[in-house]
Amino acid sequence: xxxxxxxxxxxxxxxxxxxxxxxxxxxxxxxxxxxxxxxxxxxxxxxxxxxxxxxxxxxxxxxxxxxxxxxxxxxxxxxxxxxxxxxxxxxxxxxxxxxxxxxxxxxxxxxxx
Amino acid sequence: xxxxxxxxxxxxxxxxxxxxxxxxxxxxxxxxxxxxxxxxxxxxxxxxxxxxxxxxxxxxxxxxxxxxxxxxxxxxxxxxxxxxxxxxxxxxxxxxxxxxxxxxxxxxxxxxx
Numbered sequence: 001x002x003x004x005x006x007x008x009x010x011x012x013x014x015x016x017x018x019x020x021x022x023x024x025x026x027x028x029x030x031x032x033x034x035x036x037x038x039x040x041x042x043x044x045x046x047x048x049x050x051x052x053x054x055x056x057x058x059x060x061x062x063x064x065x066x067x068x069x070x071x072x073x074x075x076x077x078x079x080x081x082x083x084x085x086x087x088x089x090x091x092x093x094x095x096x097x098x099x100x101x102x103x104x105x106x107x108x109x110x111x112x113x
Numbered sequence: 114x115x116x117x118x119x120x121x122x123x124x125x126x127x128x129x130x131x132x133x134x135x136x137x138x139x140x141x142x143x144x145x146x147x148x149x150x151x152x153x154x155x156x157x158x159x160x161x162x163x164x165x166x167x168x169x170x171x172x173x174x175x176x177x178x179x180x181x182x183x184x185x186x187x188x189x190x191x192x193x194x195x196x197x198x199x200x201x202x203x204x205x206x207x208x209x210x211x212x213x214x215x216x217x218x219x220x221x222x223x224x225x226x
Binding site: 004006009034036041042043044045046049089099100101102103104105106 | 117144146148153154155156157158161171203205207210213214215216217218219220
């Protein structure tokens with residue numbers, strides 16, 4: 001049973017346009033969500049997070065939106081840059097197990113110059 | 114600071130061989146984690162250690178053992194490697210508290226023949 005779902009394995013976007021990456025979750029106990037970015041042959045790096053008490057969090061070009069009633073979150077990147085090309089993982093945390101994270105399968109973003 | 118380091122970077126094993134993957138962090142983090150990533154899959158938690166002296170199973174613990182040697186080091190052992198354990202292994206660490214993020218190492222690529 002996948003608790004975190006990223007239904008789009010890949011996404012291509014033109015440079016300068018908006019990238020929207022989506023994530024759905026089923027575990028109602030999740031109260032904190034994170035997005036990680038991963039380049040090939042490197043470990044994931046933290047990008048942005050959001051607490052369940054908020055519906056939006058912004059950091060520069062990156063904004064995460066949370067819709068708790070729909071159990072859906074999305075990551076917006078504006079404007080997209082070629083350096084944003086990477087795999088993006090959505091993760092949820094419930095506080096259980098020392099705040100262990102449950103990851104989605106990832107979405108590969110390609111930003112075309 | 115080096116952050117989270119992992120050794121080796123790459124390893125080839127024959128079925129039935131044993132090996133230990135090493136992980137160390139220099140951020141004085143309490144919690145440490147071991148994940149595996151397979152093609153088309155997200156990161157799945159193998160084991161974690163909430164604090165020095167404690168370890169707990171994650172989602173996919175079978176075939177693995179761990180040791181939290183001290184606050185800095187958390188090792189993952191494969192006693193009898195199987196081809197199904199071919200994967201990329203990531204170690205991560207985190208401070209206490211919900212909103213602290215996990216920091217990942219660069220990964221160990223393991224091929225079991």
